[in-house]
Amino acid sequence: MTVSTAIDVRALINDRAIGLCQKLVVLLGFCIIALDGFDVAIMGFIAPQLKQEWGVTNQMLGPVLSAALAGLAIGALVAGPLADRFGRKVVLVCSVFFFGVWTLATAASTDITHLIMFRFLTGLGLGAAMPNVGTLVSEYAPDRSRSFLVTVVFCGFTVGAAGGGFLAAWMIPNFGWASVLVLGGVLPLIVAPILFFKLPESVRFLVTKRAPAERIRKIVDRLAPGVANEHSTFAMPSAPVATSSESPVKIVLSKQYKFGSLMLWLGYFSALFLVYLMGSWMPTLVKESGYSVSDAAVVTAFFQLGGPIGSLFLGWCMDRTNPHKLLALTYLFGGAMLYVLGMVSSHFALVVLLSFVIGFCFNGANTGMNALSASFYPTEARATGSSWMHGIGRWGAVLSAFAGAQMLAMGWSFSQVFGALSVPAALTALAILAKGINGARQRQAAGRDVALYAGK
Template sequence: MKTSTQPANVQTLLNEHPFSPFQWMVFALCFFIVLLDGFDTAAIGFIAPSLIKEWGASKAALAPVLSAALFGLAAGALSAGPLADRLGRKRVLVGSVLVFGVACLASSFAADLTQLSILRFLTGVGLGAAMPNAVTLMSEYCPDQRRATLTNAMFCGFPLGAAFGGFLAAWMIPTFGWRSVLLLGGITPLVLVVLLVLLLPESVRYMVAKSQPVERIRKVLARIAGASVAGVQRFVLTESAPVSNAKSGLGVVLSPAYRLGSIMLWLAYFMGLVIFYALINWMPVLFKEAGIDPKTATLISALFPLGGVGAIFFGWLMDRFNANRIIAVGYALTAVAIWSIGQAVGQVGTLVVLVFGAGAIMNTSQSSLPALAAAFYPTNGRATGVAWMLGIGRFGGIAGSFLVAELASRHMAFADIFTVVAIPSLIAAVALLVKQWAHPEDGSAKLAHHAAAH
């Protein structure tokens, strides 16, 4: 075997070789992690009426159960990013999926609301830690010219899981009871943990950044680049993002080179989740109070999370043009669509089209932000950067749930509530334009690079 004294650039190898079955396996495992996150997020809302019936709980008493997972999600994301930048993506991913599987399984045996709230918080910690690391690991196995498309496609597991969770819960609860949904939500991740331990590799970019043994790096890259890496004795990493000398992942994220961009990403993701949770939690109630039949109101509302698969198209655009501007336009269109829902009260056919359309644009924009964050940060701060955006954004989910409750308590009109809920979309759009101003991204260079790759 011929030994090469020339160092091999990891990203160049990923860019120059076809996307391998090994990389598709990484994609599939990460996709299923995000799918389970979506399933769990939606299923708890469908369990709520059964809890009221079985335990005689008031709607106010249910609030801690519904919000406990959101606080857990924030805590999990904020802590797991820095951990993954220190200990590795795989180790934190396996641990977090194990935590949410065990906690969700235990939730199915909860005897009262207090126990369920604590277990929902722990489930949230695991879920919150898993998602940003799945995004980070996936992005670090992608060629530059397809990174946003593939990362967004993987992130589509979330809205698909949410829709699937809703439809499955609607079938399972009347047949097997509400505990069956949590039982399924707990057993499935535990099966996935076994597959992750056996099949999931550590991020090859992370291994190079941490100067891990060359044999280990070569063994992984051989499954992508074949014999071309057989004699390579040294692997190197070039960063498209400015390299920070900060010692920790959080130090990178808050360093002068990244600080303003980080804050704008946090703001955009926060505002997106204000809208998502405001509408997902309150649309059925608002439609019902506007005189729409309860079953119809539920079915129309269920269309909202379905549209997230449009993120694949946005990913395709982001790989070719200016990603900040593309997502900003998405949020601006979301504001128009949500405002329009408020103007269509009583028109069921129009509402169906508007709710699905608003969901498609909003979820597509929101699902594109993790890929944007993954591309923004260097390897030594990427997991923290993605995780902190997702973690701080979760507080937007909590704020969104309370926002509509407050507006409704003030007896605000249907149209006015949707006008207020549309405003966060405009704030998110402005935040991304500020990020573009502070950290200019050259869309024409990206297009030229993509053309050269083909």
């Protein structure tokens, strides 16, 4: 008599040490995010040379830089539901291929109009990639280390952006600005086939979609060789119950998830507004405070350096404490440091130190938001929920470009700008805290309902 064994894939992942298959997912996810970081930052590297060769102004370059951000927002909004319907892998492979092709096309641009169009199309692919990487990694990570692994992967963004800067510094004088775009396009086109053949689909996604058992078993064999056999069935009975018959969009906007979704959107919007405004305008603000261009570069570098260190530390802490309280306190502390920074602009050493601390808090906490959203939604709607947080949050980044320019046009001082930025920091903290409190109340209410039902 043949005995069929039921395997809980969520418990299988949680009960075992992280294996080679999961490490491969993390490595490939890191590579995707690094390519993403390189491509997002690429126009900043070549902008000075474009101004020199084409005679364009900062005002003319503004739409070029904003086009990619708009594409990022729309790409994230569209890609999430697609990934929840067709799978994380297919969307990731297509998005990497897509932004590689359009980055190559950008290298052939002959005027500003082409640049704007091609950067918008590139942004669509970039926007689809980032949140789906976080979704896939979170679904292969044990619950005990999910936040840390997601933050490790998202550190690739800084690595890609910084590495691209060093490469651009060598390539532009020797090969011209288009060579950087060619490299930024060729690398994704090389990586896409590797993803197609080596990157596994989310096993949790396949179980929720009731994929053929043989397809699931092949992935389970990579996760835990010898555990499954030809008679095994697969399920996730230990996972939170979701209304799988509903569309991912309906789940994200359902009564159970609506408030949390709104708070994630508000928090990420405010957080990206703050970080992008600082990243774009900090060099100018520091220079106009009486420092040299080199001093401004040092301050900005320390702000960026704090990001990956903060990401790893906060990701590690999120797996060991209440993530909502941790992130809310981090944003509040960062906001306080912003206010202090505005008060000590005449002390260069303090400006550098505080810039590092602020980068640690905000860049680190922003990475933590990816882990927070991935753990909030059920498998059936995880890609949609995480992607929509990214898509709506990106409009905060778009708005920051105009807000920063308006602040400077109005003659705001160093202290006024950084004092004002403490407001979105506080708003982000309150949104995360409200989400955590609401979630705790929902769990308490669910516990009471179970107790009442059991007592009947």
